[in-house]
Amino acid sequence: MARRLIPSLNRILVEKIVPPSKTNAGILLPEKTSKLNSGKVVAVGPxxxxxxxxxxxxxxxxxxxxxLPEYGGIEVNLGDKGYHLYRDEDILGTLHD
Structure with missing residues (x-):
């Protein structure tokens, strides 16, 4: 049975976006000095x-x-996936294409 977490109050459950370390052709990409710390919102509290x-x-x-801020959030593991729980005021902004 898969578990689902519904955050309480003003908390937000986020799955961090990990940039690829290889191209489709298998070329290793060097780690960039300025990483964008972003994530996808999975669930929100009321x-x-x-x-x-x-x-x-x-x-x-x-x-x-x-x-997302560089530090903070609470790590939460649900099944075999890892998530982070933040308060609404900790989120720095919303990214748009």
Missing amino acids: GSWDKDGKLIPVTVKEGDTVL
Whole structure:
């Protein structure tokens, strides 16, 4: 049975995007000095409440590609896959093509 994690409050479950280390032809690519730390949003929580009891929804949605901080997040393993859990305010932005 596969497990599914629904984040609580304003947390976001992200699968980090790992850039390829080889081309399709098998050529090894050197590690770039400035890596883009990005991930795909897998699941989001409902949001958090302000002091007046109003729900503040998270700013991203499932499927978004987001820019992540260099450090932070909580590593979560579900089955054989690894994910990271961040708070909404830790996400640096949304990436668009």
